[in-house]
Amino acid sequence: MVRDGARPGEHKYVAVRAYLADLVTTELSVGDAIPSERSLTEKFGVSRMTVRQAIDALVTEGVLERAQGRGTFVAPPRADFEMRLTTFGEEARRRGLTPGATVLRCEQRPSPAAVAEALDREVGTPVHHVVRLRTADGNPMSVEESWIPVDLAPDLLDDGVPESIYAALRERGLDPTWGEEVITAADATPEELEALQMQG
Template identity: 85%
Template sequence: MVTARAHSGEHKYLAVRAYLADLVATRLSVGDAVPSERSLTERFGVSRMTVRQAVDALVTEGVLERAQGRGTFVAPPRADFEMRLTTFGEEARRRGLVPGADVLEAGTAPAPAPVAEALDRPAGTPMHRVLRLRTADGNPMSLEEAWIPVDLAPDLLDRGVPESLYAALRARGLDPTWGEETITAADATPDELAALEMRTSQAVMRTTRRTFGGDAPLMLSRACYRGDRYSVFVPLREARPTLVPRTDRSGASAGRPGRIPEGSPR
């Protein structure tokens, strides 16, 4: 139980933070408001700046979120996805979340030069293009654009967009066996803010992935993830020769990756 004043010798902001974290864990639900700064100031006998520091820490951790002009609320839990050659849906289900996808655009289009180069095709080669809004437990998580050469799977979209593009490729004898992914941080565009229903943050994580079957590139995908609801889990192991993709100015991987020896500059 937290006393009305921070214990002697304890950093005051940590006491406030611990109290709020306990409220979230034991009494409050997603969307509930937390106590006001004024009430916390009176409860702990600290300054408003100290209270704000504690709240800021929990906002940064994704436990709380601010709504301008309304207050501070319990944030939806972040989806913590491991870096694996799996689909969004597979990773969501592994963590007990219900995945969803709204198809925003789907069809065939000539490949722009960066996309064509990444997939080892001439510019203008016909490609299947799919743009989807991905959700977890009904919450918008990412916008995902995928490009697949039409010559690999001419009938891919004949019956609509498959639930899993990887599974659809496997069904046609095209097994995704490995990939390379580039991750960058950025601000969302106005269209992305609207589609992802982002109101309290503009931070997004952008990924560009090339998926291969053996030596042949099968798919180029680009995704934009909400920075406040998505985190990446990366298991580490002993250093070994690393694949380093060559990237073009748009951020898409291009050409074949090269190997660099351990200890070389990266």
Template identity: 60%
Template sequence: MRPSVLKYVRVRDYLRSLVTHELDVGDAIPSERLLCERFGVSRMTVRQAVDALVVEGLLEREQGRGTFVAPAKLDLEVRLSSFGEEMARRGMVASSRVIAAEVVPATPDVADALDLLPGESVHHLHRVRYADGEPMAIEQSWVPQLLVPGLFDDGPPASIYGELRAVGLEPDWGEDTVAASEVDAQGAAMLGLRAGAAVLRLARRTFAGQTACVYSRSSYRADRYVLWVPLRAPRRPLTPRRSAGDGAVPDGPVERGVDVTT
């Protein structure tokens, strides 16, 4: 290993240990000058080490203020649970801000995902999801009106999955698609991000048996989530599946995906 690379690694590993064992979220890291003096390196070497930890999500820069310990990222994992249940599992308090709760005609893409005809009535719930008061995701969900006619009778429900269980529909499997994207100005305002910041866009079809009961699209803050997917050998050959938008009706649970709580 070249000496210049070794110096960069020493600074990076020192900062990583400092963040992990000594500093708290929001604490500032030592200044570039102090790090240069401690390790006998140039400012460029220190900046390279800090840049690496910013990319990892351990540190975050605030223009004009400095570099600070970033909040720990939450893992997205395979799980069919409500947002409230998932946050409670992590010891966090969940809440929501409702943007829209209405019955609307299903657009062609929503109709395909829910095995409906375009124009059939669906419940549409648009929310910003919070954990401990911090915005985590923007979520839109669609539920066939025929499955739960009174879904909005008492106002927007805290948990769509809970309402489905109340009418005898137990969400027991689903399939997800995941893509990296950039948030637009409107979404950035909702999530407290700058326009163009990275988000994870997740689309899910949720099933109760063979009934497609929820279709959701969510944008999760990439600075607060890391994708975590457990892998295992398939018990049977997996056949290629078409995307949710082209009307495919799966035969059963898909052995892949990440958590999109609803």
């Protein structure tokens, strides 16, 4: 527990964040204000930027929330938070729909730069590349693209594309534990238009 400053050698940002997280858990309740930025800078002997970085991290995680002109407070628990990543099939079945998949592309190829960066690999590292049309009750829902490092699961596609890539990874002791979802708008490719039965 960090109460009066950072332990020797500990990054000061980490110490401030740990202190605030501990404060939320042990002393504060939902809606309570956290200590002011000024008091935290004095307590830890750090810059206000370092304090804000620690607070920003906890805001992003949903532990704290900011109120314009009022300060920063303990946030209420997030509702309906999934502690386990779910697959398209699991989510479809949860909604009472029958999931389906049509393989549009299945190959082993060198990883492009953006993929290599996301997977923390060197550019050109071999990856399994799978593109599938996902359906629910026979209706096209999305085009799903998966990139899996070959070194993690070299035999992943030996018997074709598994019904559930997540399940196949879990069977190999590679249970996905973290995910990031980004939603953007973009023009569909001709292949996507055809798969999704859309007009350009």
